[in-house]
Amino acid sequence: MKNKYEVADIFRSYGKEYQEQTNLPYKKLKVMHKIKICRTAQLGGHVEQCDHCSFERIAYNSCRDRHCPKCQTMVKERWLNDRKADLLPCNYFHMVFTIPHELNPIILNNPKVMLNNLFAAVSQTLQTFACDPQWKVQGQLGFICVLHTWSQKLTDHFHIHCLVSGGALSFDKKCWTASNKTFLFRVQSLSKEFKKRYLGLFETAYLNNNLSLSGKNAKYSSKQEFNTFVRSLFMIKWNTYAKRPFAGPEQVLEYLGRYTHRIAISNNRIKSIDNGQICFEYRDRADNNTTKTLTVSAHEFIRRFLLHVLPHKFMKIRYFGFLSHRNKKQAIRLIRKLIDPDAKTPQKIEETYLEMMHRLTGHDLLCCPKCEKGKMTIIKELPKQLLDSS
Numbered sequence: 422m423k424n425k426y427e428v429a430d431i432f433r434s435y436g437k438e439y440q441e442q443t444n445l446p447y448k449k450l451k452v453m454h455k456i457k458i459c460r461t462a463q464l465g466g467h468v469e470q471c472d473h474c475s476f477e478r479i480a481y482n483s484c485r486d487r488h489c490p491k492c493q494t495m496v497k498e499r500w501l502n503d504r505k506a507d508l509l510p511c512n513y514f515h516m517v518f519t520i521p522h523e524l525n526p527i528i529l530n531n532p533k534v535m536l537n538n539l540f541a542a543v544s545q546t547l548q549t550f551a552c553d554p555q556w557k558v559q560g561q562l563g564f565i566c567v568l569h570t571w572s573q574k575l576t577d578h579f580h581i582h583c584l585v586s587g588g589a590l591s592f593d594k595k596c597w598t599a600s601n602k603t604f605l606f607r608v609q610s611l612s613k614e615f616k617k618r619y620l621g622l623f624e625t626a627y628l629n630n631n632l633s634l635s636g637k638n639a640k641y642s643s644k645q646e647f648n649t650f651v652r653s654l655f656m657i658k659w660n661t662y663a664k665r666p667f668a669g670p671e672q673v674l675e676y677l678g679r680y681t682h683r684i685a686i687s688n689n690r691i692k693s694i695d696n697g698q699i700c701f702e703y704r705d706r707a708d709n710n711t712t713k714t715l716t717v718s719a720h721e722f723i724r725r726f727l728l729h730v731l732p733h734k735f736m737k738i739r740y741f742g743f744l745s746h747r748n749k750k751q752a753i754r755l756i757r758k759l760i761d762p763d764a765k766t767p768q769k770i771e772e773t774y775l776e777m778m779h780r781l782t783g784h785d786l787l788c789c790p791k792c793e794k795g796k797m798t799i800i801k802e803l804p805k806q807l808l809d810s811s
Contacts (some may be wrong), residue, residue: 496682
C-alpha cells in the first residue's frame with residue numbers, strides 16, 4: 422500500500438521553489454529529479470492484464486537511486502543474500518565511530534576527502550588494536566563498515582557502523598584466535614586511537630592542500646588557526662560505541678539489514694505535509710528513544726535531506742581485513758576450516774524477483790488483485806514520457 426506522504430511529494434510541491442532560491446550542485450538536482458519521477462510515467466513501465474477476468478493495471482519503473490526511499494528494499498535483500506556466504510561460526514561485534522560536530526562544516530565542504538579519511542581512520546584503529554598482544558586476538562580482523570551521515574532529525578551527524586569479527590586470523594594464516602565472547606576492545610582506548618588517527622589524516626589533508634576552506638571555514642586557511650582548531654578537537658571526547666548484540670550468525674543478517682541500505686528518512690516517518698510545513702517522526706535518544714514528532718518548513722526539510730546526498734560513486738559500504746574483496750573467498754574458506762570444519766555453511770537463496778517479493782510480503786505479485794484467481798501478464802510496454810524535469 423502506498424504511504425500517504427512521501428519525500429517525492431515534498432519535492433514535487435516545493436522542490437522547484439527551493440531550487441530557484443538555492444544554488445544546488447548537479448548531483449543534488451539529479452537526486453531530487455529521480456526521486457520525483459520514481460514509479461511515474463516519466464520512467465515508463467508496462468501494462469499488466471489478468472488472464473482470467475481481464476483486469477488491467479499499470480506498473481511504472483523505479484528510479485533505482487540509492488537515496489530514494491522507495492528503491493532500497495530489493496537492493497538490500499539481494500545484498501544480504503550475497504553476504505550469507507561470508508558468515509563465520511563466530512561472535513560478531515557492533516561498533517560505531519562518530520566524528521564530533523565541530524568538524525561538520527568542513528566535512529560538508531570536503532565530503533570525499535573527509536569521509537574517505539573516516540573509513541581509513543576506523544580501519545587503522547581496529548587493525549592497530551588487533552596487532553596489540555594485550556587484546557589477545559593478534560592477527561587480521563574482518564569487518565564491514567557502513568557510513569551514515571544523519572541524525573534522527575535529519576541533521577548532519579557523521580558516523581560509521583561496523584560489524585567486526587569476534588576473532589582474528591593469524592598473520593601466517595595458520596590459526597584463528599577467538600575473542601572474549603562479550604568483549605573485544607576497550608571502548609575508551611578505541612576512542613582515543615580513533616581520534617588520533619582521524620586528526621592525523623585531517624592534518625595531512627590540510628598540509629597537502631586537499632581541503633577546500635571557504636565561507637565559514639575560511640578562518641582555518643591560516644595555519645595558526647588550523648592548529649588551534651586541531652588542538653581543540655584533541656581536547657574534546659570523541660564518541661565510540663561497542664557492544665555484542667548477536668546471539669549467533671543468524672542475527673548478523675538482521676543487523677545488516679537494519680543499517681546497510683538505510684537512507685536519511687523513510688516515507689513512513691513523514692506524518693503530514695501541510696501549508697509548507699513538514700511533520701515527521703524521530704526517536705529522541707536523549708529521552709530513552711521515545712518517538713516524537715518534529716515540524717519544519719518544506720525548504721528546511723529539503724535542505725536537511727540533501728545534506729545526505731553522497732558524492733558520485735562514493736562507496737558507503739566497505740570491507741576490510743580478511744573480508745576485503747581481494748582476500749575474502751580464500752580467507753573465509755580457510756577460517757571456516759580453522760574454527761569448525763564440520764560447521765554448516767550458510768547458503769545463499771536462489772530466487773527470482775517475484776519469489777523474493779513473495780517471501781518478503783507474503784503476496785504473490787502475479788495474482789490478480791481483483792478476482793484473485795488469474796495471473797497478471799504483461800500485455801504492453803509503456804515508453805518513458807519526457808516531461809518537464811524541473
